[in-house]
Amino acid sequence: MAGFEGVVVSDPWLQNQFTQVELRSLKSQFLASGGGRGSLTLRDLSATMSRLKIAGDCLTEDERAAFLRESYPDLDHHVDFELFLRVYLKMQGRVGAKNSSSAFLKAATTTLLHTISESEKASYVSHINNYLGEDPFLKKYLPIDPTTDDLFEIAKDGVLLCKLINLAVPGTIDERVINTKRVLNLWEKNENLMLFLNSAKAIGCTVVNIGTQDLAEGRPHLVLGLISQIIKIQLLADVNLKNTPQLVELVDDSKDVEELMSLPPEKILLRWMNFQLKKGGFRRLITNFSSDVKDGEAYACLLNVLAPEHSRKPYPSTVKDLLERAKLVLEHADRIGCKRYLTPKDIVEGSPNLNLAFVAHIFQKRNGLSSQMKQVTFLEANSDDPQVSREEKAFRLWINSLGISNINNVFEDLKNGWLLLEVLDKVSPGIVCWKSANKPPIKMLFKKVENCNQVVKIGKQLKFSLVNIAGHDIVQGNKKLILAFLWQLMRYNILQLLKNLRFHSREKEIKDIDILNWANNKVKDSGRYSRLDSFKDRSLSSGIFFLDLLSAVEHRAVNWNLVTKGQSDEEKKMNASYIISVARKLGCSVFLLPKDILEVNQKMMLTLTASIMYWYLKRPITEDGSVSSDGENGSSSESTSSSTSDDSGSESSSDDSGGR
Numbered sequence: 001m002a003g004f005e006g007v008v009v010s011d012p013w014l015q016n017q018f019t020q021v022e023l024r025s026l027k028s029q030f031l032a033s034g035g036g037r038g039s040l041t042l043r044d045l046s047a048t049m050s051r052l053k054i055a056g057d058c059l060t061e062d063e064r065a066a067f068l069r070e071s072y073p074d075l076d077h078h079v080d081f082e083l084f085l086r087v088y089l090k091m092q093g094r095v096g097a098k099n100s101s102s103a104f105l106k107a108a109t110t111t112l113l114h115t116i117s118e119s120e121k122a123s124y125v126s127h128i129n130n131y132l133g134e135d136p137f138l139k140k141y142l143p144i145d146p147t148t149d150d151l152f153e154i155a156k157d158g159v160l161l162c163k164l165i166n167l168a169v170p171g172t173i174d175e176r177v178i179n180t181k182r183v184l185n186l187w188e189k190n191e192n193l194m195l196f197l198n199s200a201k202a203i204g205c206t207v208v209n210i211g212t213q214d215l216a217e218g219r220p221h222l223v224l225g226l227i228s229q230i231i232k233i234q235l236l237a238d239v240n241l242k243n244t245p246q247l248v249e250l251v252d253d254s255k256d257v258e259e260l261m262s263l264p265p266e267k268i269l270l271r272w273m274n275f276q277l278k279k280g281g282f283r284r285l286i287t288n289f290s291s292d293v294k295d296g297e298a299y300a301c302l303l304n305v306l307a308p309e310h311s312r313k314p315y316p317s318t319v320k321d322l323l324e325r326a327k328l329v330l331e332h333a334d335r336i337g338c339k340r341y342l343t344p345k346d347i348v349e350g351s352p353n354l355n356l357a358f359v360a361h362i363f364q365k366r367n368g369l370s371s372q373m374k375q376v377t378f379l380e381a382n383s384d385d386p387q388v389s390r391e392e393k394a395f396r397l398w399i400n401s402l403g404i405s406n407i408n409n410v411f412e413d414l415k416n417g418w419l420l421l422e423v424l425d426k427v428s429p430g431i432v433c434w435k436s437a438n439k440p441p442i443k444m445l446f447k448k449v450e451n452c453n454q455v456v457k458i459g460k461q462l463k464f465s466l467v468n469i470a471g472h473d474i475v476q477g478n479k480k481l482i483l484a485f486l487w488q489l490m491r492y493n494i495l496q497l498l499k500n501l502r503f504h505s506r507e508k509e510i511k512d513i514d515i516l517n518w519a520n521n522k523v524k525d526s527g528r529y530s531r532l533d534s535f536k537d538r539s540l541s542s543g544i545f546f547l548d549l550l551s552a553v554e555h556r557a558v559n560w561n562l563v564t565k566g567q568s569d570e571e572k573k574m575n576a577s578y579i580i581s582v583a584r585k586l587g588c589s590v591f592l593l594p595k596d597i598l599e600v601n602q603k604m605m606l607t608l609t610a611s612i613m614y615w616y617l618k619r620p621i622t623e624d625g626s627v628s629s630d631g632e633n634g635s636s637s638e639s640t641s642s643s644t645s646d647d648s649g650s651e652s653s654s655d656d657s658g659g660r
Contacts (some may be wrong), residue, residue, distance in 0.1 A: 001078065001344045002559070018085070018111050021107065023539055023616050024209070026085060026088060026337075028085070030081050030084045038085075040078065040079045041075065041076050041077060041078055041079060042068055042072050042074070042075045042076070042077050042079060042087075042362065043075040043076060043301065044079075044085075044089060044316065044552075045064070045068060045079065045084075046061050046062075046064035046065035046067075046068055046618075047061060049064055049091070052404070063076060063614055064091065067090070067091060068087070071087075071090060071302055071547075080404055084126075088179070088562055092528045094352065115221070115355075116220050116224050117351070118352060119342065119345070119346050119351060119354060119659070120228065120351070120353055121131075121146060121151065121220075121224060121344060122146035122147075122209075122225065123340075123341045123354055123357065124151075124224065124227050124228065124231060125144045125145075125151055126339075126340065126341075127147040127159070127231055127339070128142070128147065128151075128164070128227075128340070129143040129144060129500045130169055130339060132160070132163055132164075132167065135163060136391065137159060137180050138159065138160060138163060141154050141160075141435075143166065146338045149218075149220065151224075152218035152219075152220050152221070152223050153218060153220060155215065155223050155227075156189065156215065156216055156217075156218050157178075157179075157184050157188075157192055157193075158178075158189060158191075158192025158193040158195065158196050158215070159178060159179075159180055159192060161176070161192075161196040161200075161215070161223075162178050162192060162195060162199070163175075163178075163194070163198050164227065164230045164231075165196065165199045165200060165203060165230060167201045167230075167234055168203060168230045168231070168233045168234035168237070169233065169237075171577070172199050172202060172203055172582070173195065173199050173581050173584075174577040174578050174581040175518075176196065176559075176562050176578060176581075176587055177195060177578065177581040177582055179191055179192050179193060179610050185218075189216060190212050190216065191213045191585050192585075192608075193212035194212055194215060194584070194585055194586070194587050195581060195584050195585040196215070196614075197210065197211075197212065197215075198584035198585075198587070198588065198589045198590075199581075200226060200229070200230065201235055201397065201401050201589055201591075202397065202584070202590070202591050203230075204233060204400065205226060205233070206229065206231060206396060206400065206403075206406065207226065207231045207401075208401070208403040209403075210222055210226070221283045227574045231357065232353070232356065232357070232360075233310070233365070235357055235360035235361060236265035236266070236269070236360055237355075238363070238364065239256075239265040239268050239360065239363060240265060240268065241260065241261055241270050244367065245371060246337075246367070246369035247268065247369065248273065249275075249369050249370065250268075250271050250272060250275050252284075256321075259520075261409070261413075262408065262409045262412035262413070262442075263408065264408040265287075266356065269356070269359055269360060269363060270286060270288075270289075271368070272363065272369075273286055273298070273302060273344055273359060274286055276302055276305050276368055277298060277301055277302055278305060278306040279300040280302070280304060280369075281304050282297075282298060284297075284298070284438055285493070286298050289352045289355035289356045289359060290350035290351070290355065291350050291351040293347065293350070294322075294348055294350035295322060295325075296316060296322060296325040296326045296329050296345060296347055296348075296453075297316075297317065297325075299316070299326075299329040299330055299333075299347070300315070300316035300325065300328075301317070302334075302362065303329065303333060303362070304332075304334045305368065306336075306362070306366040306367075306368045306513075307332070307335070307336045310332055310335040310336055311332065311535075312328075312332070312335075314328070315328075316328040316329050316332070322348045323344045323345065323348055324344075325346040325527055326344035326345075326348055327344045329347065330343075330344060330347075333358070333362065336362075336366055337365055338358070338361045338362055338365050339361055341357040341361060342354035342355065342357070342358050350352060363521070378585045385593075387601065388479060388483065390593060390595070390596065390601075390605070391483055391487070392409070392410050392411070392479075392483065393591070394591040394592065394604070395410050395483070395486040395490065396408075396409070396410050397485070397591045398490055398591060399419070399423055399486075401589070402423060402599065404419065404422045404423065404426060405419055405422070407419065410482060410483075410486065411477045411479055411482060411516055412477065413453075414474060414482065415440045415448060415474065415475050415477055416438075416440055416448045416451060416452075417438075417444070417448055417449075417450075417451025417452035417453075417454070417455050417471070417474060417475070418437065418438070418439060418440050418474075420451075420452070420455045420474070420485075421434075421437055421451060421454065421455060421458075423489065424455065424458050427489065427492065427493045427496070428458075428462065428492075428496075431458055431459065431461070431462075431563075432454070433454065436450070436454060437449050437451055437454065438450055438451055443470075445475065448475045449471045449472055449475055450468075450471070451471070452471030452472070452473075452474040452475050453470070454469050454471075454616075455471065455472035455474065455485075456470060456474075456485075458470055459488065459489070462487075462488075462492055464485065464492070465484075465487040465488065467480050468481075468484070469481050469484070471487065487603060490607075491606070492609045494607075494611075494614065495509075495510045495511075497614055498510045498514075498610065498613065498614055498617070501617050501618060512535070512606060514612050515606065515609055515613055516534070516535065516609070518607050518613050519545075519549055519612075519613065520532055522549060522552040522553060522616075523545065523548045523549055523552050525552065526548065526551065526552035528548040528551070530545040531545070532545050532609075534602075535598060535602040535605040535609070536602045536605075537600070537601055540597065540600050540605055541564050541566075541572055541574065541597065541598050541599070541600050542565075542566025542567070542571075543563075543572060543575030543576050543578070543579050543597060544563075544566050544575070546597070546608065546609075547563055547575065547577045547578075547579060548611075549584075549609070549612060550579065550582050550583065550586070550612065553586075553612060553615070553616040554586055555586070557586055558582060562578060563575060563578070569598070572597075572598055573594055573598060575597075576594035576595075576597035576598055577594045577607075579608075580592065580593075580597075583608065583611065583612060584616050586612075586615055587612040587615050588608075588609050588612055588614075589611065590607060590608055591607075592604040592607055592608060
């Protein structure tokens, strides 16, 4: 677990100059430079920093050496990590002086002086003002002025961010759980931010190495980056075959439909755009939302195909000035009701995020598609069972949260075996024989099978039940077997995390029954009477046991005035929604849905119970045995959201063998 703890330096000022992700990256570079062995001197730093491209590659090695000679008289002085950080900061300043600008200073794996796009900020502020302007709690803060930094101030208490989550994926957060008093204390703000981060992960945002403290400080590049992801999820919500089955018009046969189903929304949007452009006689292929659209020609053609009745003279295609052409394009889009996500300048400069948002909104307003019943029938015949879809989503989000790679569909994206090997190596470091692995892109089938055979071999080594599962099953996308493997991998991850906590002997294996007994004992010790017989116990559908458990581990967690008796389906649904949000608010990263509780999905029941157990046992304990109230200063949030592997393990580990 130590490998996931925050990097701490003794000088508070120095600590505050960096985010945790930057400190971890720089610590790795420091160790790679020989700093961990005590052999690194100031004299060595110029060559070392040049080789690793530390503090960017704008300075030559000679310039770095001259800088060090000017700054430090004793070049034979040994460099510890804090001195390494001070040299780094000074060298970044030298890069800025050389460029006469501090706009964008690059390091090898981190950007120290973060900047934000004012155009993007203005666009996202406009989106927030448009969609949340009438929210009962937020309307006293809206509209936000895009020319100020008010957005980052308003976001500090977490309320706006939580509301954005529900705007993108309605119902993700039970809004009864959000702290919305007129004046929130630090603890309550931290709870909101924790709820937001865990909910953001649950809708597919990348939040690796971002903690509540980063958001409480209103770090602009982090806040804007998360808002950008959430708005993107909202705008692309219908760019899939489930919500817009007419998209099958883009393909010719069933094989192409399967391929389309596996594509991420951005790729589908590009394919849709090219499909419509072909109708208009446009000859170029659009491959991105940046350089390919900056001349405005594709937009002019697209809008003329989709909304010819709103064309006006002069036609954009006849105008040579790019800014003027972009202006006419946006005026055309205005006439069909598209919201302004960008300016003419943003089009000409090729802003990828804003152009993507613009095309997504055009798709929402006018997709120009018609239903082809033959293909829609095929789509319906090949749609997944609802539980398979929910489990696929849970496993996908868990894998994405590991910080390895973002995948769109586990059945398609895991076929070559490489990503599964990376997940295995993350969960059990050193277990993969990388010399025998074939790195993508992999065109030859037998090399994919080799990777997947190693995956199965490692699974057996970890004592997974893999009867009748072979590497070619994964390559062929066998859904049932892939889900079975991923389930066991997630379960192994959470059990290992629980085993490695300081409260347990490393020799003791944690089993499902240990988690069940722990939960029953916590509830009993709190004076409540509900009980869990197994993770298939039908009484779990009422939600009462989980509410008792959450109250037992944190007495302030549950507002019993909001709890129903859990007798009717509607009461059960309300309790289930409340349970998930309360767990996330505490710091548990879980990907289950209310329906999983209502149907007592035993895998997800173990996921939830194990996540609560992990959160409870991981809390810092003071010398007198009491729990440290880290929530007041935000440190507890960072320990949760920074520990990618820790969180992800508790996020989606669940068990088929619940009450064995």
